[in-house]
Amino acid sequence: MSTLAIATAQEVFDLLRDDLTAIERELERDAVSSVTAITEIAEYLRAGGGKRIRPSLLLLAARSLGYTGHGMIRLGAVVELVHTATLVHDDIIDGADTRRGRPSANTTWGNEKCVLAGDWLYMQAFRIALEERNFKVLDLLIGLTQQMVEGELLQIQTLGRAVNEAEYYELIYRKTACLFSTSMQLGATLAQGTPEQEEALANYGRSVGLAFQIVDDVLDLTATEEVLGKPVASDLREGKTTLPVIHALEHGTASERESILWVLEDGGFRRTPREQIQEILHRNGSVDYAMVAADRHAEQARESLVDLEDSEFKRALLWVLDFVVARDK
């Protein structure tokens, strides 16, 4: 590994500043429909921001293999549009009130219009991707979006019952890691990387995506309501068992297990207060267990990059790993 490690988010941002600015401009253009309501919703979602993690990964993958063309701007916008489309439909399905600290689109425009706005965003993503005139890009995107949609349906089917670790990993792969991985693979495809390079970068994306989602799920159980913008243990209340909870269910006492299952059964903390869940997780070392798993996936991501030629872009990809597991919100 290089001694010139990238140390701050600012350095990564500086590295990608011009590309990310270009992607924002592309996203502004892409949010325009001939139908006003769609433009309003698309523009509301775009202006809501987000960390643009997926476009950033795509840029780093493409640039780490020496690519400098316009395709990465276009496809960077595409992966963000796909992400946004999934959020719009997921928020309808979850009946979510807020998203990124603002009213969710379905709260403002209603479910009917948001079903259609989500459809439109998926199609807009395919439309922009189609401009690249690259069948492989389209194959990757269609495969990706079907896996994500199927994953959300699997999620609905498991709500309210305790899943096992294999099911959990399947769900977070489809929810998060799949898009991270495809973003990396699209970058590698644009750069016409070797099959080995493409696989390595896709593996990086998959592993960092798993680590990212595990940390997200841990934060839901450990962070303060102020940081989360929603009450602690919301996932459990919504019927979703995440890695720390799965660990506690497998290693806790019969009584601890029962207390956790009550939350799933009640969809609330009537019989088991939130604090008691946190105590059970603490007693069983369940949060540590999940963080060790996140570290392990981050380490796998690091190992995926071992044959990648050194560059500031590779160093940024390595920095992302530290950021993902160390973040506190």
Added chain:
Amino acid sequence: MSTLAIATAQEVFDLLRDDLTAIERELERDAVSSVTAITEIAEYLRAGGGKRIRPSLLLLAARSLGYTGHGMIRLGAVVELVHTATLVHDDIIDGADTRRGRPSANTTWGNEKCVLAGDWLYMQAFRIALEERNFKVLDLLIGLTQQMVEGELLQIQTLGRAVNEAEYYELIYRKTACLFSTSMQLGATLAQGTPEQEEALANYGRSVGLAFQIVDDVLDLTATEEVLGKPVASDLREGKTTLPVIHALEHGTASERESILWVLEDGGFRRTPREQIQEILHRNGSVDYAMVAADRHAEQARESLVDLEDSEFKRALLWVLDFVVARDK
């Protein structure tokens, strides 16, 4: 025109029997997902049938230009999948209870799963279309689906207020004629027709689609509840003003106009009984006016085919026109 006119639906069906059977097999294969609930919903929708009008148009367009390849089977399935995807999302939006005489998918599986099943069907359509490895096919399909989704949103925006004729035509173009037209154009594209042939067949599809939807809208106001499978004038009750109603609003007395607007306002027949609506339309010749418009579009469709070489497929396309305007359900 040929003297060997095709006279019956059976003759058209015989002509396309093998192709339509192949499309059914393709649709059976396409209804399979790795997630059980999606397969269940997709299979339920497929088994529900439908007239397969759009695939038939695509086949007739392709074959009328001498095409015999497998692409028309694949894309025949694609246009039916797109049609099905729009119905699934439209039924959620309209809160529809039934579809083709059976419980609608949203009634059986719930809105949440059906949002995702609709997404999946759109993507499955694109996935199958992508196998054709033809960018123009993909451009046409993306343009089409965005127009249809935008159309449904325009429809929502106009619900409950009287639209004018121009708005009505815009809505039925996006709802029906656009997919008819694209089906024809896809057939012509497969057959590598000249730009003139492609335009002629696309125009045929557009005109026959407008005629088809006008007749559909007339039947909603004139057919019996037994034939419709739903009460007469359901469109008006749902806030949709169709061509006969628009004519009556423009040509009726102030009192007749008021009576129609009450239905839109109330979303029901509290102040104006259904029979009174039918009487108003009758008095103003509004149904005849709409049927003349349908005939005019059918005639335009016929004229679009004037330069198309004679064949049994061309004769079938001409037969379709008589069928569309003469049908009573």
